[in-house]
Amino acid sequence: MSIRLRLTLWYSGLLAATLLAFGVTIYLFINWNTFADLKEQLRDQDRNIVVTGLTNFFDQLDLDLDRQSRIEEKDMYIQIVNYKEGAIKQSYNLGQLELVIPYPEASTNPEKGIVKVQVEINKKKYNMLVHQRPVFLRDGTLVGLLQVGSIPYNEEKFLTGVRTTLIFASLVVVLIAFTVGLFIARQALRPIERVIQATELIEKGSDLSVRIPAFGPKDEIGRLVSTLNVMLSRLETAYNELDEAYKAQRRFVSDASHELRTPLTTIRGNIDLLERMWTKVKETNLNNDSGEWLPLDSDRWDLSKEAMSDISAEAKRMSTLVNDLLALARADAGYTMEKTPLDLLPLTEEVVRRAQLLPRDAEWRVGDLSPLDGIRVYGNPNYLQQLLFIFIENAFKYTPQGYIELSAIRKEQQIGFVIQDTGIGMNPEEIPHIFERFYRADESRGVTVGTGLGLSIAKWIIDEHQGSVEVTTREGNGTKFTIWLPVTFSDTDHSTIIEAADGMAE
Incomplete structure (x- = not known):
């Protein structure tokens, strides 16, 4: 619910409550004023009737009812009740209506003053105001009741x-006030609408140079607009500075990766050359005196060989790190892969062949790859091979014994690669973090080598191919990664299309 509607409902409700209290007060005042005159007439009429007598109630009473009941202001109905003999004497107009005013039993103490009763005339019920006066003999015995009544129909x-007028007028006033208040609230809150529109434009367009137009006086809304514009200006400055720093960082990583690749390649090439030379020298060594080749000193050879192995290993590790940093730099820079439709089965078979040559302690198994037969995806073959090698090498690294298996499954329009191992596994709480850069599980730190960038690169490749990855793991029981890729075209789909076309031709 908008602020405009809430404000309108609040003051409309307040106005309705005020009108209700005012209407009830006016109605009660008119009610009291209207019936006050009638009640006073009933009292005057009662005072004009004289009841006298000693012991015989009817013989001694002087009740000229017809004469005394003629009142110009209101029709009065007079009735005398005789408790002693059960007789009732009425005024002429009451007798014509064949009406008996209800009265209390003689055994009770009758109420004195104005009472309200209900009578029936011509099968219609009316309310009647009655002034009752008990009639006593001189010895204090209750013998009857004098009732003077009038019907307040008008x-x-x-x-x-x-x-009815008060209720209808109040509803109309509240409705008009609600409509007018809604319009006034809309006009008053229009600057806030402009603020919302401007902020939404900034949110959707990510353009911090947009400013909220300032209109009207410098009231609370005007100050809010000014404050927001100042805040946007500062945010734009900070964002530009961060963006420039981020671009510089990406350029540095990219440039550093490119610059480091050349010397590392040279180092590795020279190390390989030295290894081949030392191997050749170890086999034969020429003696200048005798002209014979003598074996190389074993201690010196072992030391040199160990140094060269260390240099080679470190160079390989640095080369891997540089390649990983370059891949992530490309990802951060928004690098777009070149993709083409490709068959998955030949690509996977090549990965299986090359994976057999990787160093490992566990058994390498190839499961059911038949779901890949005839399956094509839209992707980059080099990056897809790198993706599979990342997960396979990761499984080799954390599986000291047991086996690592690669298989494939099909689910609707998705094809899945399953890499399952029997390694050390992970704590399920670590799963949300394994694709973060430089993250490594606590159990593996110091035990296995690595940079913690492989799975980050794998996640980038998966995202670029509109795929997803599922992880199932348990500490001590291994890990299973399932990589899902959308299928572009398969032989099954092609056969279905051909059959449908043949059916249409027939």
Whole structure:
């Protein structure tokens, strides 16, 4: 619910409550004022009737009812109840209506003053205000009841009209106030709408140079707009500085990777050459005196060989690190891979062949690769091979015994590579972090070599191919990675299309 609607509902509700209290007060005042006059007339009429007598109630009473009941302001109905003999004497107009005013039993103490009763005239029920006065003999015996009543039909009709008018007028006023208030709130909050539109434009376009237009006086909203513009200016400056630093960092990593590749290649080439030369010298060594080749000193040879092995290993490790940094630099720079439709089975068979030559302690197994037969994906063959090698080398690294198996599965329009090992496994809590750069599980630090960049590169390759990866692991029971890639075309789909075309031709 918007602020505009909430504000409108709040003050509309407040106005409705105020009108309700005001209407109830006005209605109660009119009600009291209207019935006050009628009640006073009933009291005056009661005072004008004189009841006298000694012991015989009817013989001694002077009740000229017809004469005393003629009142110009209101029709009055007079009734005398005789508890002693159960007789009732009424005014002429009450007798014409064949109406008996309800009265209490003689055994009870009758209520004195104005009471409200209900009577029925011509099968219609009406309310009647009755002024009751008990009649006593001189010895204090209750012998009867004098009732002076009037039907407030016009008064009740008038009050009904007043009540209806107040309710209808209040509803109309609240409705008008709600409509006008909604319009006023919209006009008052229009600057906030402009602020929202400007911020949404910045959010969608990522353009921090956009500023919120300032209109109107420097009120609270005006100050808010000014503060937001200043904040956006500072954010733009900070963002530009960070962006420049990030670009410089990417350029440095990329340049450093390129610059390091050449000397590392040279070092590795020279080391290989020296290794071949030393191997040849070790086999034969020429003696200048005798003209015979003598064996090389074994201690010197072992020391030199060990030094060259260390240099070669470190050079390989640095070369791997540089290649990984270069791949990540390309990913950060938004490098777009060149992709073409390619068959997965020949690519996977090449990976299987080359994986057999990798150093390992566990058994290398090849599972069911038949789901790859006829499957094509839209991708880069070099990066897909690198992707599989990353997971396979990772499995070799953390599987000191047991086996590593590569297989394939098909699910709808996706093909999956399954790399499963029986290695040391991982804590499930580490899974969300294994694709982070330079992250390595605590159990493997210091035990296995690596940079912690392989899985980060693998995740980038998977994302570039619109794929996904699933990880199932348990400490001490190995790990299973399932790499899903979207299928572009398969022989099965091709056969289906051909069959459908043949069916249409027939």
